[in-house]
Amino acid sequence: MSTAVSQIDEVKTTPWSGGRSPFNVEYGKIMMWFFLLSDAFTFSSLLISYGALRFSAAVWPAADKVFQSVPGTSIDHGAPLVFVGIMTFILILSSVTMVLAVEAGHRNSRKEVVTWMILTVIGGFMFLGCQALEWNHLHHEGFWWGSTPSAEALKEFFNGGTAAAQHLTAQEFANLFFTITGFHGFHVFTGVIINIIITVNVLMGTYDKRGSYLMVEKVGLYWHFVDLVWVFVFTFFYLV
């Protein structure tokens, strides 16, 4: 009995015995992770709904026929995946510059953090610009929420199927495409805004005063998540 008392009095040091975070991560960073988890559920719901609608459809617009132009240039046909390929590489590169900013933050090197953050913001703006061109192009072809190109024009985007089925699934495609890429683009946009705010803070020396660049790491998590979502959007809209 007497040994039990002394065991209780012993100071425990295992991760889950209380007194400190078992995750060994600062509160805000844990909360960013859980926010991103909830955001992952939202994007998954959208993408899985898209998958379910597409599975149940007799025909579906062929990706290499819908996305075969390079908006902003004179190439209008026969270049599938080229434009979205550029967009994908821009986003991967801006993710790399972000992780380099985080790495510079660990060394408390303000100048380097600013350089990489500015490059990340530029990458974000370039991606948004490309997306605006892409949306504009599809909108000119007649795709939009609640509207599709004429029945005659639609034939070009399909590998067969009746006119009625083509009209129905082209509408579903347009609604899903603009909703999902729009929701992703909104995340990119807010990410760019947040990155700008953090860059200004870095320039003002906020994190030098605080003694850590953990804030750069937290917005970095958000930015990488945006890249992560794009990896899935890219596969399911442009490849599959």
Place this chain on the structure above:
Amino acid sequence: MSTESHEVHHEEGEHQSMTKGRIIKVALILSAITAVEFIIALILVPKGIVPIHYANPVYIVLTLLKAFYIVAFFMHLKFEKLGLALAIIVPILFIIGLILVLTNESHHWVDLRV
């Protein structure tokens, strides 16, 4: 604020595992996987070397591979405590559940369509 700097001090040793060299390496892996996807989509499928039914699962596997590299290395999850990694990864089971439920459900929607 004081806890923040304290925690960071604690972690510093683990985070050094993400060096510049490693960042470049992961970036190259991500670019290479994307390039493989383009080769499949632009050359192998149009020429009929790989049927589209085989290409689609390959795309999904490559996508999951890219997702792993982004989450594990860019988001540092590989270097966090196991508890945090599990707290983030285990709830993904719900997403797999929804995929199973809705793909099953979508087979019944076929009959409801025109």
